[in-house]
Amino acid sequence: MTTVTFVTKKCRVCGNISRQAEMGVRGIMEPYDLDSRPTGAARSSIYLWVQRCSACGYCAPDITQGDEGVQKVVKSQEYRNRLTDQSRPEALNHFLCWSMLQEAVGRHNEAGWAMLYAAWICDDDANIRAHAVECRENALHLFDKARECGQDFRKGRLQEELLKIDLFRRCGRFDEAAALCSEQLERGCDSRSKQILLFQEDLLEAKDSSKHTIAEATEDM
Numbered sequence: 447m448t449t450v451t452f453v454t455k456k457c458r459v460c461g462n463i464s465r466q467a468e469m470g471v472r473g474i475m476e477p478y479d480l481d482s483r484p485t486g487a488a489r490s491s492i493y494l495w496v497q498r499c500s501a502c503g504y505c506a507p508d509i510t511q512g513d514e515g516v517q518k519v520v521k522s523q524e525y526r527n528r529l530t531d532q533s534r535p536e537a538l539n540h541f542l543c544w545s546m547l548q549e550a551v552g553r554h555n556e557a558g559w560a561m562l563y564a565a566w567i568c569d570d571d572a573n574i575r576a577h578a579v580e581c582r583e584n585a586l587h588l589f590d591k592a593r594e595c596g597q598d599f600r601k602g603r604l605q606e607e608l609l610k611i612d613l614f615r616r617c618g619r620f621d622e623a624a625a626l627c628s629e630q631l632e633r634g635c636d637s638r639s640k641q642i643l644l645f646q647e648d649l650l651e652a653k654d655s656s657k658h659t660i661a662e663a664t665e666d667m
């Protein structure tokens with residue numbers, strides 16, 4: 447069961463005390479969609495995944511935590527602009543700010559995830575759905591950067607490639623997705639992953655860039 451509680455938090459950046467909503471069972475995040483988005487309460491609770499300090503605007507999953515160097519970024523003009531951009535919903539700005547902070551301190555893998563979460567926020571809102579591709583492009587770029595720096599962004603290379611394939615597809619980059627698919631199929635993998643790869647190949651063939659689930663891919667198993 448997912449419970450929401452309100453807890454008192456001291457901001458890592460400015461020391462301000464505020465009340466923040468927190469989810470009880472954040473750990474349970476079974477992938478459901480092909481891009482690993484969970485279902486049920488974990489899916490709809492996405493708005494609680496980032497806290498924001500009401501005083502300085504620091505955005506993080508837990509505003510009591512943060513690396514050395516986040517203070518400087520929070521005070522920067524670029525961060526302020528992103529945080530207060532009126533053309534986008536506040537929730538989206540929070541994820542984009544979190545991503546910017548993680549990138550600034552060299553956690554490219556975390557920055558990539560924040561960007562993917564931002565894409566999910568866009569997926570849920572017809573008014574900003576057009577921004578989802580841009581967020582996924584950014585996530586792909588950050589995951590590549592993470593790999594260059596030796597940072598994992600999922601458990602194992604195959605899981606990382608499966609995620610990248612779906613990101614490419616959702617961005618309409620069908621050829622790159624297909625190339626990665628056949629590379630993984632040639633390399634060989636477990637039967638579940640193979641089902642997913644073959645399903646992705648069908649979607650790519652049909653130039654389908656919409657959301658699909660892991661259950662759809664593995665239903666014949």
Ligand SMILES: [Zn+2]
Pocket residue numbers: 457458459460461462499500501502503504
């Ligand atoms: Zn603060």
